[in-house]
Amino acid sequence: MPELAYIGQVTHIYPIPGADFIESLEVVCGPGGRWRGTAKKGDFDPGDRCEVYLQDALLPQSERFAFLEARHWRIRMVRLKGVPSECLIMPLTDTTASLEVGVDITDLAGVTKYEKPLSANIGGDILGHFPSFVPKTDEPNFQRAPDLVAALQGRPFYATLKADGSSGTVFWDRDGTVHACSRNFELKERPDTAVWQLVARYNLAQQRLPLALQFEIVGPGVQKNRLGLKELELRLFNVWHIEQRRYLDFADMLAVARSLGLPVVDLVEVGEAFTLRDDEALRRYAERSYPNGATAEGVVIRPTQEMQVDGERLSFKVINLLYRD
Secondary structure, three states: OOOOEEEEEEEEEEOOOOOOOEEEEEEEOHHHOEEEEEEEOOOOOOOOEEEEEOOOEEOOOOHHHHHHHHHOOEOOOEEEOOEEEOEEEEOOOOOOOOOOOOOEOOOOOOOEEOOOOOOOOOOOOEEEEOOOOOOOOOOOEHHHOHHHHHHHEOOOEEEEEOOOOEEEEEEEOOOOOEEEEOOOEEEOOOOOOHHHHHHHHOOHHHOOOOEEEEEEEEOOOOOOOOOOOOOOEEEEEEEEEOOOOEEOOHHHHHHHHHHHOOOEOOEEEEEOOEOOOOHHHHHHHOOOEOOOOOEOOEEEEEEOOOOEEOOEEOOEEEEOOOOOO
């Protein structure tokens, strides 16, 4: 179960222009990161502990959270009166009053994770679990990973738009047989399944590479087709070298894409030195649109040369607070 709720501590309180009853709070949650949320004026002082519920937390359908019924009990990141509202901040209860800052209360609070519904052609017949020798696709929110943001400072970097689709992975075994996966499972070969349609469209069964290609599946019938595409496509964003157990650097990923004729995720910027350190500057950086003018889900930022920080890949996402799914 992902960690979606923490004991936090209020560090700063900011007024919200034009708001008479709410104010903006910054909270820290230990390993859960640093977030901004809103609360009723006067409910908290700096230094107070609190409960913090993060993006895509599904809260119990109880009287305490009844005000979220119209939002289907889900926490979303938005801008509220122009200020970030990235989490739900709630007072402690008798159950949580003795817990320290940073304690994960996901299970204790009965929180589950919201998953985007799969379109009919995305799922398929499960062949087995996602392969253990390929990392699953997931980027931490920058709020959870201040060490990664700090480590990227001054380094060459690239930023891409976060495509609003469904994750797919294709790889080859040692005898050259191609395999296709959804986000969590390997799928049996079926021509009506989106990932297998893309294997056929891009002639991937005819290749034989020691690589895993990871991409977003986009187009008609996938989420809301934010890119406005007329047919099913992919957007490559990772290439994992299976034998060497590493991601390819940015330039090498592009070379693989060119050689296979695969489109890559939309590029925002390639820069010589990353300098965005301030949280609000990062949020504003993510407020972008897709090529067709639709509001983008956000951006993913990485160094052009792959690196790790304390064993974790240096890669993080910034959600666009103006995006609505």
